[in-house]
Amino acid sequence: xxxxxxxxxxxxxxxxxxxxxxxxxxxxxxxxxxxxxxxxxxxxxxxxxxxxxxxxxxxxxxxxxxxxxxxxxxxxxxxxxxxxxxxxxxxxxxxxxxxxxxxxxxxxxxxxxxxxxxxxxxxxxxxxxxxxxxxxxxxxxxxxxxxxxxxxxxxxxxxxxxxxxxxxxxxxxxxxxxxxxxxxxxxxxxxxxxxxxxxxxxxxxxxxxxxxxxxxxxxxxxxxxxxxxxxxxxxxxxxx
Amino acid sequence: xxxxxxxxxxxxxxxxxxxxxxxxxxxxxxxxxxxxxxxxxxxxxxxxxxxxxxxxxxxxxxxxxxxxxxxxxxxxxxxxxxxxxxxxxxxxxxxxxxxxxxxxxxxxxxxxxxxxxxxxxxxxxxxxxxxxxxxxxxxxxxxxxxxxxxxxxxxxxxxxxxxxxxxxxxxxxxxxxxxxxxxxxxxxxxxxxxxxxxxxxxxxxxxxxxxxxxxxxxxxxxxxxxxxxxxxxxxxxxxxxxxxxxxx
Numbered sequence: 337x338x339x340x341x342x343x344x345x346x347x348x349x350x351x352x353x354x355x356x357x358x359x360x361x362x363x364x365x366x367x368x369x370x371x372x373x374x375x376x377x378x379x380x381x382x383x384x385x386x387x388x389x390x391x392x393x394x395x396x397x398x399x400x401x402x403x404x405x406x407x408x409x410x411x412x413x414x415x416x417x418x419x420x421x422x423x424x425x426x427x428x429x430x431x432x433x434x435x436x437x438x439x440x441x442x443x444x445x446x447x448x449x450x451x452x453x454x455x456x457x458x459x460x461x462x463x464x465x466x467x468x469x470x471x472x473x474x475x476x477x478x479x480x481x482x483x484x485x486x487x488x489x490x491x492x493x494x495x496x497x498x499x500x501x502x503x504x505x506x507x508x509x510x511x512x513x514x515x516x517x518x519x520x521x522x523x524x525x526x527x528x529x530x531x532x533x534x535x536x537x538x539x540x541x542x543x544x545x546x547x548x549x550x551x552x553x554x555x556x557x558x559x560x561x562x563x564x565x566x567x568x569x570x571x572x573x574x575x576x
Numbered sequence: 577x578x579x580x581x582x583x584x585x586x587x588x589x590x591x592x593x594x595x596x597x598x599x600x601x602x603x604x605x606x607x608x609x610x611x612x613x614x615x616x617x618x619x620x621x622x623x624x625x626x627x628x629x630x631x632x633x634x635x636x637x638x639x640x641x642x643x644x645x646x647x648x649x650x651x652x653x654x655x656x657x658x659x660x661x662x663x664x665x666x667x668x669x670x671x672x673x674x675x676x677x678x679x680x681x682x683x684x685x686x687x688x689x690x691x692x693x694x695x696x697x698x699x700x701x702x703x704x705x706x707x708x709x710x711x712x713x714x715x716x717x718x719x720x721x722x723x724x725x726x727x728x729x730x731x732x733x734x735x736x737x738x739x740x741x742x743x744x745x746x747x748x749x750x751x752x753x754x755x756x757x758x759x760x761x762x763x764x765x766x767x768x769x770x771x772x773x774x775x776x777x778x779x780x781x782x783x784x785x786x787x788x789x790x791x792x793x794x795x796x797x798x799x800x801x802x803x804x805x806x807x808x809x810x811x812x813x814x815x816x817x818x819x820x821x822x823x824x
């Protein structure tokens with residue numbers, strides 16, 4: 337059965353994650369261009385652009401003025417276009433919920449280590465970690481569907497995806513988020529190094545969010561396919 | 577299930593961690609704060625401010641780049657307060673611009689022993705600092721430029737700032753008003769810039785003088801400065817809809 341601290345951190349984490357996605361989409365809509373390296377703006381080439389607001393492909397700029405006399409000089413141009421920007425609440429909502437996620441994540445981490453929940457239930461044992469077992473588990477998901485399993489007696493694929501989310505995606509999305517902060521990056525400049533720059537951090541942050549949303553969708557589909565009511569009971573008021 | 581009431585190691589640990597965290601949060605909430613205008617989102621920003629001040633280095637420098645890293649740089653917000661078509665049109669700015677800012681002065685007032693006005697020449701006569709830094713806009717873009725100017729700390733010491741001072745308020749030609757605390761004001765990279773990429777600051781980027789706060793998001797680096805006021809208390813410019821502290 338799920339312990340009460342798993343249930344509480346799961347649901348607080350869920351709410352803060354959904355609000356982070358909501359505000360994150362708003363923030364991305366304000367500048368739907370992604371880059372690699374330290375620098376990226378409307379006057380530099382993008383890695384790719386997302387058609388998600390009226391800011392997509394807007395060309396509302398005054399004529400570019402070169403800074404230097406050299407042929408490939410960087411330029412300046414003044415924006416004349418009235419962009420979509422709701423970051424006043426978007427950013428504040430994002431960071432408030434980032435605090436909630438970090439706080440609940442730390443509680444989860446400490447409790448998980450203390451109760452040996454990670455070792456017992458989440459990390460696959462070495463004997464489990466075989467490619468054939470993984471292939472069988474994967475094929476089983478498509479061929480036979482998924483059965484309701486009581487409590488944290490997870491399958492191999494399930495364990496691996498939970499570990500990927502908890503120990504790789506969530507820490508990476510928090511650290512890349514912090515890398516974008518001028519104050520944090522000043523105090524911890526190695527963040528800019530390990531994520532290849534401030535804009536790379538933003539791009540990695542975006543891809544982590546995409547993977548987490550995909551995980552959420554698969555997770556909910558699995559819950560529904562293997563007995564929605566039973567799972568909801570087990571994760572909320574269920575006692576046995 | 578009936579349990580005996582004994583204090584286990586686990587409850588002791590959880591209780592003490594919770595108590596410490598609650599005490600810290602209580603102290604944070606009750607210490608003097610910038611107004612939240614009744615918004616829970618704004619109190620989150622104040623919490624970020626307290627947490628960053630408690631956890632981060634106060635003197636650490638933002639990354640500085642080389643000349644080859646200088647990038648293209650969009651100008652946003654007000655582009656020219658002297659433009660009659662601009663909604664932030666100011667006649668006095670248009671006039672001083674016409675005089676090539678030779679009659680422009682920066683007024684330094686408030687909690688300083690020697691309030692006064694500084695011409696552009698006077699600021700240029702003070703020792704200059706040049707830095708190539710990354711501008712991080714709240715919208716999500718970044719740009720690298722070289723800024724030359726006088727460090728704000730030098731100007732504040734020159735004006736004889738009082739030890740009781742806690743905020744430095746900035747007033748711009750385009751009616752923008754904002755403030756920073758003493759930690760940002762005395763940060764070595766916080767400068768009043770009159771030069772950009774080796775030339776006088778362009779109009780679009782805030783001529784003749786703009787603020788650079790390299791430890792905060794771009795909108796704290798105000799353009800078109802005209803007045804600096806040092807205060808002991810927070811001066812409320814009203815809810816702009818934006819967080820006052822934006823270290824993140």
